[in-house]
Amino acid sequence: MCKGSKVLVRKPLFGPLPSVGSPVRSELKPFEIQDRLNTRLIGKTLVWNYEVDSTNDVALGLASTGAPDGTVVLSESQRRGRGRMGRSWYSPPGEGIYLSVLLKPPLSPLKAYQIPMMATVATVETLNDLFNLEVKIKWPNDLMLRNRKLGGILTELKAERDRIQYVVVGIGINANMTQFSEELKPFVTSLALELGRSVERVALVRALLRSLEKWYFLMLEENSPGGSPGPKTPSLFETWRSLSCTVGNRVEVKTGEGIIQGLATRIAPDGSLYVREESGKERHIVTGDVALVVCR
Structure with missing residues (x-):
């Protein structure tokens, strides 16, 4: 030990x-x-x-x-x-x-x-x-x-x-x-x-x-003053985003306001998700649960 x-x-x-x-x-x-x-x-x-x-x-x-x-x-x-x-x-x-x-x-x-x-x-x-x-x-x-x-x-x-x-x-x-x-x-x-x-x-x-x-x-x-990853080191967010199987897929997201369906278009640096509905309206989701997505 x-x-x-x-x-x-x-x-x-x-x-x-x-x-x-x-x-x-x-x-x-x-x-x-x-x-x-x-x-x-x-x-x-x-x-x-x-x-x-x-x-x-x-x-x-x-x-x-x-x-x-x-x-x-x-x-x-x-x-x-x-x-x-x-x-x-x-x-x-x-x-x-x-x-x-x-x-x-x-x-x-x-x-x-x-x-x-x-x-x-x-x-x-x-x-x-x-x-x-x-x-x-x-x-x-x-x-x-x-x-x-x-x-x-x-x-x-x-x-x-x-x-x-x-x-x-x-x-x-x-x-x-x-x-x-x-x-x-x-x-x-x-x-x-x-x-x-x-x-x-x-x-x-x-x-x-x-x-x-x-x-x-x-x-x-x-997060330290002047802190950043090295020139060849991806940031935490970049690494997390690169491992995501959500963006680019059609999703169904359960939120406190109900269910949102559409295409997951991007993830913001703060981790929030953007979903474009069939109407073309883009929804910004801070917290929720993706209930339908194909993660291959």
């Missing part, structure tokens, strides 16, 4: 024993994750649970009691995992990646939109590099592979007028699931289903935390 790292195990390390005839699942061992992690911030404190209601809820609770910047909460399962727009997140034990990262960026709340961008880019980069895949981003932060959902990002923050106090970034990845309900089957996939084999989750989490740290510091550098 890296010097200065801390692991908090908050439940029995190996959870309940599997019943006779049930598949054997490998555990996410927190000490193995921190071994050779070599990050400066993210994952230096790692809180591991066998089961929680939601890793985001745990991280938000820790944030309110002064947990350090970069704290990571991991769990083998979630009873009430949640995604965007209040949806539930399927979280069976020992098969997925369910983690939340507590961050305290020195940013204005007006820059908060960059945080889910950063987390989504870092996660997609990890999956594509580790497994030679072509994961894409469905606006705003769903992880898509061959037009099926592989994972997603949920961010929650507490802010004052001029600064972010803290933000919790929740990341869910369908890793080794091979069975989904009939209702979910047409719309979701997993790494195991795509690769034809199970994946080593410890290595995946370790790579993900490294990528998150890289993109987090790049984001902070871009």
Whole structure:
């Protein structure tokens, strides 16, 4: 384990024993994750649970009691995992990646939109590099592979007028699931289903935390006075936009004002989406959920 790292195990390390005839699942061992992690911030404190209601809820609770910047909460399962727009997140034990990262960026709340961008880019980069895949981003932060959902990002923050106090970034990845309900089957996939084999989750989490740290510091550098990426380094927004499978496709977007249908024409630097309706009117969408798009 890296010097200065801390692991908090908050439940029995190996959870309940599997019943006779049930598949054997490998555990996410927190000490193995921190071994050779070599990050400066993210994952230096790692809180591991066998089961929680939601890793985001745990991280938000820790944030309110002064947990350090970069704290990571991991769990083998979630009873009430949640995604965007209040949806539930399927979280069976020992098969997925369910983690939340507590961050305290020195940013204005007006820059908060960059945080889910950063987390989504870092996660997609990890999956594509580790497994030679072509994961894409469905606006705003769903992880898509061959037009099926592989994972997603949920961010929650507490802010004052001029600064972010803290933000919790929740990341869910369908890793080794091979069975989904009939209702979910047409719309979701997993790494195991795509690769034809199970994946080593410890290595995946370790790579993900490294990528998150890289993109987090790049984001902070871009927002520092005079900060910008190097001449050969694309900006966070340019990278996020290049991974999008939304622009150029016909979409159906669910918003608080109803459903908007049309052609997704562009994504603005603040992450908002523009959709041209059949009438030719262009709609500017700041928050919503793309319900219909082909992500190949």
